Amino acid sequence: MRLLALNGSPRGPKSNSRFLTDEFLRGFAVTPANQAETLDIARPSDREKALAAFWNSDAVLLGFPLYTDAMPGLVKEFLEQVATLPRPDRRPTLVFLVQSGFPEATHTAPVARYLERLAGRLGCAFAGVVRRGNIEGIRTQPAWMVRGILGRFRGLGESFGRTGQLDPQELHKLAGRERIPRFALRLVCWWSRLMFWDRELKANHAYGKRFDTPYASGQ
Ligand SMILES: Cc1cc2nc3c(=O)[nH]c(=O)nc-3n(C[C@H](O)[C@H](O)[C@H](O)COP(=O)(O)O)c2cc1C
Structure with a gap:
Protein backbone atom coordinates (compact mmCIF):
# COMPACT_ATOMS: atom_id res chain seq x y z
CA MET A 1 0.00 0.00 0.00
CA ARG A 2 1.29 3.51 -0.83
CA LEU A 3 0.38 5.82 2.02
CA LEU A 4 0.68 9.59 1.87
CA ALA A 5 1.05 10.89 5.43
CA LEU A 6 0.24 14.59 5.83
CA ASN A 7 1.06 16.57 8.92
CA GLY A 8 -1.33 19.50 9.29
CA SER A 9 0.27 21.12 12.33
CA PRO A 10 1.52 24.70 11.88
CA ARG A 11 4.50 23.56 14.02
CA GLY A 12 5.62 21.30 11.16
CA PRO A 13 8.24 18.59 11.77
CA LYS A 14 8.61 19.45 15.47
CA SER A 15 4.92 18.99 16.23
CA ASN A 16 3.05 16.45 18.32
CA SER A 17 1.03 15.54 15.24
CA ARG A 18 4.23 14.58 13.42
CA PHE A 19 5.52 12.70 16.49
CA LEU A 20 2.37 10.54 16.62
CA THR A 21 2.16 10.15 12.85
CA ASP A 22 5.75 8.83 12.83
CA GLU A 23 4.75 6.25 15.44
CA PHE A 24 1.74 5.16 13.37
CA LEU A 25 4.06 4.84 10.35
CA ARG A 26 6.51 2.67 12.31
CA GLY A 27 3.69 0.15 12.69
CA PHE A 28 2.59 0.62 9.07
CA ALA A 29 6.13 -0.23 7.85
CA VAL A 30 6.02 -3.66 9.49
CA THR A 31 4.27 -4.96 6.33
CA PRO A 32 7.23 -5.19 3.92
CA ALA A 33 5.41 -4.09 0.74
CA ASN A 34 4.10 -0.87 2.32
CA GLN A 35 5.53 2.51 1.34
CA ALA A 36 4.92 5.83 3.04
CA GLU A 37 5.88 9.42 2.37
CA THR A 38 5.42 12.12 5.01
CA LEU A 39 4.87 15.78 4.13
CA ASP A 40 4.35 18.82 6.37
CA ILE A 41 1.68 20.92 4.73
CA ALA A 42 2.81 23.98 6.70
CA ARG A 43 5.83 24.05 4.36
CA PRO A 44 4.87 25.56 1.01
CA SER A 45 7.03 23.12 -1.01
CA ASP A 46 5.59 20.09 0.82
CA ARG A 47 2.09 21.44 0.39
CA GLU A 48 2.51 21.56 -3.39
CA LYS A 49 3.83 17.97 -3.37
CA ALA A 50 0.91 16.91 -1.18
CA LEU A 51 -1.63 18.41 -3.58
CA ALA A 52 0.05 16.63 -6.50
CA ALA A 53 0.16 13.26 -4.69
CA PHE A 54 -3.19 13.26 -2.86
CA TRP A 55 -5.42 11.67 -5.50
CA ASN A 56 -2.74 9.25 -6.71
CA SER A 57 -2.15 7.54 -3.35
CA ASP A 58 -3.71 4.28 -2.16
CA ALA A 59 -4.37 5.86 1.21
CA VAL A 60 -3.94 9.27 2.84
CA LEU A 61 -3.34 9.79 6.54
CA LEU A 62 -4.07 13.37 7.55
CA GLY A 63 -2.95 14.26 11.07
CA PHE A 64 -3.52 17.56 12.83
CA PRO A 65 -3.96 19.19 16.26
CA LEU A 66 -7.33 20.37 17.46
CA TYR A 67 -7.46 24.17 17.23
CA THR A 68 -10.42 25.87 18.91
CA ASP A 69 -12.49 22.68 18.64
CA ALA A 70 -11.81 22.38 14.92
CA MET A 71 -8.95 21.94 12.46
CA PRO A 72 -6.15 24.51 11.93
CA GLY A 73 -6.93 26.96 9.12
CA LEU A 74 -4.12 25.61 6.97
CA VAL A 75 -5.71 22.14 7.01
CA LYS A 76 -9.11 23.54 6.04
CA GLU A 77 -7.53 25.53 3.22
CA PHE A 78 -5.63 22.45 2.04
CA LEU A 79 -8.81 20.32 2.00
CA GLU A 80 -10.65 23.01 0.05
CA GLN A 81 -7.89 22.95 -2.55
CA VAL A 82 -7.92 19.13 -2.70
CA ALA A 83 -11.66 19.22 -3.41
CA THR A 84 -11.14 21.41 -6.48
CA LEU A 85 -8.62 19.01 -8.13
CA PRO A 86 -9.72 16.46 -10.75
CA ARG A 87 -10.57 13.17 -9.01
CA PRO A 88 -9.64 9.80 -10.48
CA ASP A 89 -12.11 6.88 -10.41
CA ARG A 90 -9.88 4.99 -7.98
CA ARG A 91 -9.66 7.15 -4.89
CA PRO A 92 -7.55 6.89 -1.75
CA THR A 93 -8.85 5.55 1.53
CA LEU A 94 -8.78 8.34 4.09
CA VAL A 95 -7.61 7.95 7.66
CA PHE A 96 -7.28 10.82 10.10
CA LEU A 97 -5.30 11.46 13.27
CA VAL A 98 -6.59 14.22 15.54
CA GLN A 99 -4.93 15.00 18.85
CA SER A 100 -5.74 17.68 21.39
CA GLY A 101 -4.51 19.44 24.50
CA PHE A 102 -7.59 18.80 26.62
CA PRO A 103 -7.79 15.20 27.79
CA GLU A 104 -11.45 14.39 27.17
CA ALA A 105 -12.57 12.67 23.97
CA THR A 106 -15.63 14.92 23.80
CA HIS A 107 -13.42 17.72 22.42
CA THR A 108 -12.45 15.85 19.24
CA ALA A 109 -15.86 14.21 18.64
CA PRO A 110 -17.43 16.96 16.44
CA VAL A 111 -14.44 17.25 14.09
CA ALA A 112 -14.29 13.44 13.83
CA ARG A 113 -17.94 13.38 12.68
CA TYR A 114 -17.13 16.10 10.15
CA LEU A 115 -14.15 14.13 8.80
CA GLU A 116 -16.28 11.05 8.19
CA ARG A 117 -18.74 13.17 6.21
CA LEU A 118 -15.89 14.83 4.35
CA ALA A 119 -14.55 11.43 3.17
CA GLY A 120 -18.01 10.65 1.80
CA ARG A 121 -18.25 14.02 0.03
CA LEU A 122 -14.86 13.44 -1.60
CA GLY A 123 -16.02 9.96 -2.69
CA CYS A 124 -13.29 8.25 -0.64
CA ALA A 125 -13.44 5.22 1.63
CA PHE A 126 -13.20 6.22 5.29
CA ALA A 127 -10.98 4.11 7.57
CA GLY A 128 -11.55 6.07 10.78
CA VAL A 129 -10.22 8.85 12.99
CA VAL A 130 -7.43 8.11 15.45
CA ARG A 131 -8.21 10.45 18.36
CA ARG A 132 -6.34 11.18 21.54
CA GLY A 133 -6.37 14.02 24.06
CA ASN A 134 -3.86 15.27 26.64
CA ILE A 135 -1.07 15.29 24.06
CA GLU A 136 0.55 18.73 24.44
CA GLY A 137 3.28 17.55 26.81
CA ILE A 138 3.94 14.20 25.14
CA ARG A 139 7.37 15.02 23.79
CA THR A 140 8.67 16.16 27.19
CA GLN A 141 7.14 13.42 29.35
CA PRO A 142 9.36 10.58 30.61
CA ALA A 143 9.55 7.53 28.31
CA TRP A 144 7.78 5.24 30.79
CA MET A 145 4.75 7.53 30.79
CA VAL A 146 4.25 7.56 27.04
CA ARG A 147 5.35 4.02 26.12
CA GLY A 148 1.82 2.61 26.30
CA ILE A 149 0.24 5.35 24.18
CA LEU A 150 2.95 5.22 21.54
CA GLY A 151 2.58 1.45 21.38
CA ARG A 152 -1.11 1.90 20.61
CA PHE A 153 -0.39 4.31 17.77
CA ARG A 154 2.13 1.79 16.39
CA GLY A 155 -0.40 -1.02 16.79
CA LEU A 156 -3.02 0.93 14.85
CA GLY A 157 -0.49 1.68 12.11
CA GLU A 158 0.43 -1.99 11.93
CA SER A 159 -3.17 -3.20 11.61
CA PHE A 160 -3.93 -0.47 9.06
CA GLY A 161 -0.84 -1.51 7.09
CA ARG A 162 -2.04 -5.12 7.06
CA THR A 163 -5.77 -4.70 6.46
CA GLY A 164 -6.32 -1.14 5.19
CA GLN A 165 -8.79 -0.71 8.04
CA LEU A 166 -8.86 0.38 11.66
CA ASP A 167 -10.61 -1.49 14.43
CA PRO A 168 -13.37 0.83 15.77
CA GLN A 169 -13.01 -0.69 19.24
CA GLU A 170 -9.29 0.11 19.31
CA LEU A 171 -10.04 3.66 18.19
CA HIS A 172 -12.64 4.00 20.92
CA LYS A 173 -10.20 2.75 23.56
CA LEU A 174 -7.44 5.10 22.40
CA ALA A 175 -9.77 8.11 22.38
CA GLY A 176 -10.47 7.47 26.08
CA ARG A 177 -13.33 8.75 28.16
CA GLU A 178 -15.78 11.25 26.72
CA ARG A 179 -15.63 13.11 30.00
CA ILE A 180 -13.33 12.40 32.91
C1 LIG B 1 -4.33 28.18 18.57
C2 LIG B 1 -4.52 26.90 19.35
C3 LIG B 1 -5.80 26.44 19.62
C4 LIG B 1 -5.99 25.26 20.34
N1 LIG B 1 -7.26 24.82 20.60
C5 LIG B 1 -7.45 23.68 21.30
C6 LIG B 1 -8.78 23.23 21.58
O1 LIG B 1 -9.78 23.82 21.19
N2 LIG B 1 -8.92 22.09 22.30
C7 LIG B 1 -7.85 21.36 22.75
O2 LIG B 1 -8.04 20.33 23.40
N3 LIG B 1 -6.57 21.78 22.49
C8 LIG B 1 -6.36 22.91 21.77
N4 LIG B 1 -5.08 23.34 21.51
C9 LIG B 1 -3.95 22.51 21.95
C10 LIG B 1 -3.36 21.64 20.81
O3 LIG B 1 -4.36 20.87 20.19
C11 LIG B 1 -2.33 20.69 21.40
O4 LIG B 1 -1.37 21.43 22.11
C12 LIG B 1 -1.64 19.84 20.35
O5 LIG B 1 -0.95 18.77 20.98
C13 LIG B 1 -0.66 20.64 19.49
O6 LIG B 1 -0.20 19.76 18.48
P1 LIG B 1 0.92 20.10 17.40
O7 LIG B 1 2.25 20.11 18.14
O8 LIG B 1 0.85 18.98 16.43
O9 LIG B 1 0.60 21.42 16.79
C14 LIG B 1 -4.87 24.51 20.81
C15 LIG B 1 -3.58 24.99 20.53
C16 LIG B 1 -3.40 26.17 19.83
C17 LIG B 1 -1.99 26.66 19.57
Whole structure:
Protein backbone atom coordinates (compact mmCIF):
# COMPACT_ATOMS: atom_id res chain seq x y z
CA MET A 1 0.00 0.00 0.00
CA ARG A 2 1.29 3.51 -0.83
CA LEU A 3 0.38 5.82 2.02
CA LEU A 4 0.68 9.59 1.87
CA ALA A 5 1.05 10.89 5.43
CA LEU A 6 0.24 14.59 5.83
CA ASN A 7 1.06 16.57 8.92
CA GLY A 8 -1.33 19.50 9.29
CA SER A 9 0.27 21.12 12.33
CA PRO A 10 1.52 24.70 11.88
CA ARG A 11 4.50 23.56 14.02
CA GLY A 12 5.62 21.30 11.16
CA PRO A 13 8.24 18.59 11.77
CA LYS A 14 8.61 19.45 15.47
CA SER A 15 4.92 18.99 16.23
CA ASN A 16 3.05 16.45 18.32
CA SER A 17 1.03 15.54 15.24
CA ARG A 18 4.23 14.58 13.42
CA PHE A 19 5.52 12.70 16.49
CA LEU A 20 2.37 10.54 16.62
CA THR A 21 2.16 10.15 12.85
CA ASP A 22 5.75 8.83 12.83
CA GLU A 23 4.75 6.25 15.44
CA PHE A 24 1.74 5.16 13.37
CA LEU A 25 4.06 4.84 10.35
CA ARG A 26 6.51 2.67 12.31
CA GLY A 27 3.69 0.15 12.69
CA PHE A 28 2.59 0.62 9.07
CA ALA A 29 6.13 -0.23 7.85
CA VAL A 30 6.02 -3.66 9.49
CA THR A 31 4.27 -4.96 6.33
CA PRO A 32 7.23 -5.19 3.92
CA ALA A 33 5.41 -4.09 0.74
CA ASN A 34 4.10 -0.87 2.32
CA GLN A 35 5.53 2.51 1.34
CA ALA A 36 4.92 5.83 3.04
CA GLU A 37 5.88 9.42 2.37
CA THR A 38 5.42 12.12 5.01
CA LEU A 39 4.87 15.78 4.13
CA ASP A 40 4.35 18.82 6.37
CA ILE A 41 1.68 20.92 4.73
CA ALA A 42 2.81 23.98 6.70
CA ARG A 43 5.83 24.05 4.36
CA PRO A 44 4.87 25.56 1.01
CA SER A 45 7.03 23.12 -1.01
CA ASP A 46 5.59 20.09 0.82
CA ARG A 47 2.09 21.44 0.39
CA GLU A 48 2.51 21.56 -3.39
CA LYS A 49 3.83 17.97 -3.37
CA ALA A 50 0.91 16.91 -1.18
CA LEU A 51 -1.63 18.41 -3.58
CA ALA A 52 0.05 16.63 -6.50
CA ALA A 53 0.16 13.26 -4.69
CA PHE A 54 -3.19 13.26 -2.86
CA TRP A 55 -5.42 11.67 -5.50
CA ASN A 56 -2.74 9.25 -6.71
CA SER A 57 -2.15 7.54 -3.35
CA ASP A 58 -3.71 4.28 -2.16
CA ALA A 59 -4.37 5.86 1.21
CA VAL A 60 -3.94 9.27 2.84
CA LEU A 61 -3.34 9.79 6.54
CA LEU A 62 -4.07 13.37 7.55
CA GLY A 63 -2.95 14.26 11.07
CA PHE A 64 -3.52 17.56 12.83
CA PRO A 65 -3.96 19.19 16.26
CA LEU A 66 -7.33 20.37 17.46
CA TYR A 67 -7.46 24.17 17.23
CA THR A 68 -10.42 25.87 18.91
CA ASP A 69 -12.49 22.68 18.64
CA ALA A 70 -11.81 22.38 14.92
CA MET A 71 -8.95 21.94 12.46
CA PRO A 72 -6.15 24.51 11.93
CA GLY A 73 -6.93 26.96 9.12
CA LEU A 74 -4.12 25.61 6.97
CA VAL A 75 -5.71 22.14 7.01
CA LYS A 76 -9.11 23.54 6.04
CA GLU A 77 -7.53 25.53 3.22
CA PHE A 78 -5.63 22.45 2.04
CA LEU A 79 -8.81 20.32 2.00
CA GLU A 80 -10.65 23.01 0.05
CA GLN A 81 -7.89 22.95 -2.55
CA VAL A 82 -7.92 19.13 -2.70
CA ALA A 83 -11.66 19.22 -3.41
CA THR A 84 -11.14 21.41 -6.48
CA LEU A 85 -8.62 19.01 -8.13
CA PRO A 86 -9.72 16.46 -10.75
CA ARG A 87 -10.57 13.17 -9.01
CA PRO A 88 -9.64 9.80 -10.48
CA ASP A 89 -12.11 6.88 -10.41
CA ARG A 90 -9.88 4.99 -7.98
CA ARG A 91 -9.66 7.15 -4.89
CA PRO A 92 -7.55 6.89 -1.75
CA THR A 93 -8.85 5.55 1.53
CA LEU A 94 -8.78 8.34 4.09
CA VAL A 95 -7.61 7.95 7.66
CA PHE A 96 -7.28 10.82 10.10
CA LEU A 97 -5.30 11.46 13.27
CA VAL A 98 -6.59 14.22 15.54
CA GLN A 99 -4.93 15.00 18.85
CA SER A 100 -5.74 17.68 21.39
CA GLY A 101 -4.51 19.44 24.50
CA PHE A 102 -7.59 18.80 26.62
CA PRO A 103 -7.79 15.20 27.79
CA GLU A 104 -11.45 14.39 27.17
CA ALA A 105 -12.57 12.67 23.97
CA THR A 106 -15.63 14.92 23.80
CA HIS A 107 -13.42 17.72 22.42
CA THR A 108 -12.45 15.85 19.24
CA ALA A 109 -15.86 14.21 18.64
CA PRO A 110 -17.43 16.96 16.44
CA VAL A 111 -14.44 17.25 14.09
CA ALA A 112 -14.29 13.44 13.83
CA ARG A 113 -17.94 13.38 12.68
CA TYR A 114 -17.13 16.10 10.15
CA LEU A 115 -14.15 14.13 8.80
CA GLU A 116 -16.28 11.05 8.19
CA ARG A 117 -18.74 13.17 6.21
CA LEU A 118 -15.89 14.83 4.35
CA ALA A 119 -14.55 11.43 3.17
CA GLY A 120 -18.01 10.65 1.80
CA ARG A 121 -18.25 14.02 0.03
CA LEU A 122 -14.86 13.44 -1.60
CA GLY A 123 -16.02 9.96 -2.69
CA CYS A 124 -13.29 8.25 -0.64
CA ALA A 125 -13.44 5.22 1.63
CA PHE A 126 -13.20 6.22 5.29
CA ALA A 127 -10.98 4.11 7.57
CA GLY A 128 -11.55 6.07 10.78
CA VAL A 129 -10.22 8.85 12.99
CA VAL A 130 -7.43 8.11 15.45
CA ARG A 131 -8.21 10.45 18.36
CA ARG A 132 -6.34 11.18 21.54
CA GLY A 133 -6.37 14.02 24.06
CA ASN A 134 -3.86 15.27 26.64
CA ILE A 135 -1.07 15.29 24.06
CA GLU A 136 0.55 18.73 24.44
CA GLY A 137 3.28 17.55 26.81
CA ILE A 138 3.94 14.20 25.14
CA ARG A 139 7.37 15.02 23.79
CA THR A 140 8.67 16.16 27.19
CA GLN A 141 7.14 13.42 29.35
CA PRO A 142 9.36 10.58 30.61
CA ALA A 143 9.55 7.53 28.31
CA TRP A 144 7.78 5.24 30.79
CA MET A 145 4.75 7.53 30.79
CA VAL A 146 4.25 7.56 27.04
CA ARG A 147 5.35 4.02 26.12
CA GLY A 148 1.82 2.61 26.30
CA ILE A 149 0.24 5.35 24.18
CA LEU A 150 2.95 5.22 21.54
CA GLY A 151 2.58 1.45 21.38
CA ARG A 152 -1.11 1.90 20.61
CA PHE A 153 -0.39 4.31 17.77
CA ARG A 154 2.13 1.79 16.39
CA GLY A 155 -0.40 -1.02 16.79
CA LEU A 156 -3.02 0.93 14.85
CA GLY A 157 -0.49 1.68 12.11
CA GLU A 158 0.43 -1.99 11.93
CA SER A 159 -3.17 -3.20 11.61
CA PHE A 160 -3.93 -0.47 9.06
CA GLY A 161 -0.84 -1.51 7.09
CA ARG A 162 -2.04 -5.12 7.06
CA THR A 163 -5.77 -4.70 6.46
CA GLY A 164 -6.32 -1.14 5.19
CA GLN A 165 -8.79 -0.71 8.04
CA LEU A 166 -8.86 0.38 11.66
CA ASP A 167 -10.61 -1.49 14.43
CA PRO A 168 -13.37 0.83 15.77
CA GLN A 169 -13.01 -0.69 19.24
CA GLU A 170 -9.29 0.11 19.31
CA LEU A 171 -10.04 3.66 18.19
CA HIS A 172 -12.64 4.00 20.92
CA LYS A 173 -10.20 2.75 23.56
CA LEU A 174 -7.44 5.10 22.40
CA ALA A 175 -9.77 8.11 22.38
CA GLY A 176 -10.47 7.47 26.08
CA ARG A 177 -13.33 8.75 28.16
CA GLU A 178 -15.78 11.25 26.72
CA ARG A 179 -15.63 13.11 30.00
CA ILE A 180 -13.33 12.40 32.91
CA PRO A 181 -14.31 12.74 36.59
CA ARG A 182 -13.63 16.09 38.18
CA PHE A 183 -11.04 14.73 40.59
CA ALA A 184 -9.04 13.08 37.78
CA LEU A 185 -9.30 16.28 35.74
CA ARG A 186 -7.76 18.24 38.62
CA LEU A 187 -4.94 15.71 38.76
CA VAL A 188 -4.32 16.04 35.01
CA CYS A 189 -4.29 19.85 35.30
CA TRP A 190 -1.86 19.69 38.21
CA TRP A 191 0.40 17.25 36.37
CA SER A 192 0.40 19.21 33.10
CA ARG A 193 1.17 22.40 35.00
CA LEU A 194 4.11 20.69 36.70
CA MET A 195 5.41 18.95 33.59
CA PHE A 196 4.70 21.58 30.95
CA TRP A 197 3.38 25.03 31.84
CA ASP A 198 5.72 25.70 34.77
CA ARG A 199 8.69 24.50 32.70
CA GLU A 200 7.70 26.82 29.85
CA LEU A 201 7.41 29.75 32.29
CA LYS A 202 10.82 28.98 33.79
CA ALA A 203 12.44 28.56 30.37
CA ASN A 204 11.13 32.02 29.48
CA HIS A 205 12.18 33.60 32.84
CA ALA A 206 8.52 34.36 33.60
CA TYR A 207 7.85 31.93 36.47
CA GLY A 208 8.22 34.59 39.18
CA LYS A 209 5.73 36.83 37.34
CA ARG A 210 3.01 34.22 36.84
CA PHE A 211 0.53 35.89 39.20
CA ASP A 212 1.18 39.44 37.96
CA THR A 213 -1.90 41.45 36.99
CA PRO A 214 -0.44 44.42 35.07
CA TYR A 215 -3.82 45.54 33.72
CA ALA A 216 -5.74 45.29 37.00
CA SER A 217 -7.37 48.59 37.96
CA GLY A 218 -5.48 50.77 40.46
CA GLN A 219 -1.98 49.59 39.36
C1 LIG B 1 -4.33 28.18 18.57
C2 LIG B 1 -4.52 26.90 19.35
C3 LIG B 1 -5.80 26.44 19.62
C4 LIG B 1 -5.99 25.26 20.34
N1 LIG B 1 -7.26 24.82 20.60
C5 LIG B 1 -7.45 23.68 21.30
C6 LIG B 1 -8.78 23.23 21.58
O1 LIG B 1 -9.78 23.82 21.19
N2 LIG B 1 -8.92 22.09 22.30
C7 LIG B 1 -7.85 21.36 22.75
O2 LIG B 1 -8.04 20.33 23.40
N3 LIG B 1 -6.57 21.78 22.49
C8 LIG B 1 -6.36 22.91 21.77
N4 LIG B 1 -5.08 23.34 21.51
C9 LIG B 1 -3.95 22.51 21.95
C10 LIG B 1 -3.36 21.64 20.81
O3 LIG B 1 -4.36 20.87 20.19
C11 LIG B 1 -2.33 20.69 21.40
O4 LIG B 1 -1.37 21.43 22.11
C12 LIG B 1 -1.64 19.84 20.35
O5 LIG B 1 -0.95 18.77 20.98
C13 LIG B 1 -0.66 20.64 19.49
O6 LIG B 1 -0.20 19.76 18.48
P1 LIG B 1 0.92 20.10 17.40
O7 LIG B 1 2.25 20.11 18.14
O8 LIG B 1 0.85 18.98 16.43
O9 LIG B 1 0.60 21.42 16.79
C14 LIG B 1 -4.87 24.51 20.81
C15 LIG B 1 -3.58 24.99 20.53
C16 LIG B 1 -3.40 26.17 19.83
C17 LIG B 1 -1.99 26.66 19.57
